[in-house]
Amino acid sequence: MTPEVYEWVKYVRDTLHIQGKVLDVGSQDITGCVEDLFGAYIGLDMVPGRNVNVVANSHSIPYDNDYFDAVCCLEMLEHDSNFFQTMAELYRVLRPGGIMMLTARAIGYEQHDYTHDYWRFTQDGFRLLLGAYSYSTVGENLLGIFGWARK
Numbered sequence: 001m002t003p004e005v006y007e008w009v010k011y012v013r014d015t016l017h018i019q020g021k022v023l024d025v026g027s028q029d030i031t032g033c034v035e036d037l038f039g040a041y042i043g044l045d046m047v048p049g050r051n052v053n054v055v056a057n058s059h060s061i062p063y064d065n066d067y068f069d070a071v072c073c074l075e076m077l078e079h080d081s082n083f084f085q086t087m088a089e090l091y092r093v094l095r096p097g098g099i100m101m102l103t104a105r106a107i108g109y110e111q112h113d114y115t116h117d118y119w120r121f122t123q124d125g126f127r128l129l130l131g132a133y134s135y136s137t138v139g140e141n142l143l144g145i146f147g148w149a150r151k
Helices: 003-016 083-093 123-129
Strands: 021-025 040-045 068-074 094-105 135-140 144-150
Touching: 003 068, 003 094, 003 144, 021 083, 068 083, 083 094, 094 123, 123 135, 123 144
Parallel strands: 021 040, 021 068, 068 094
Antiparallel strands: 094 144, 135 144
């Protein structure tokens, strides 16, 4: 995760006053994490490692519907072979009124295999992915796409 992503998550947290249970999907700390920004934090990844509390595939998240107050999926979707399934699961476990924070690499960002690197995203793509939410906002910088949404 880049320092810009960390600062963006901190900004969204502070602006929207995010509290309660937070799920971070793709949480393994390879280049940084956001655990210190949240009190009731659960990190989920498909492999064990630093900052991983639950080992599970994001295509089948082992929590009840509407369980989390906020969900982060940061710098992970480009590594997900079926990101549409992950997005459906993130929506399912997020409570009504909850906040989704989503970042991914944009077109033009170099390939960075861990373990695979399948996709690049655009602002239009993020708007489509966040279309089921009641409100969303999407932005872009040279590194990637940033979006948050309220369910």
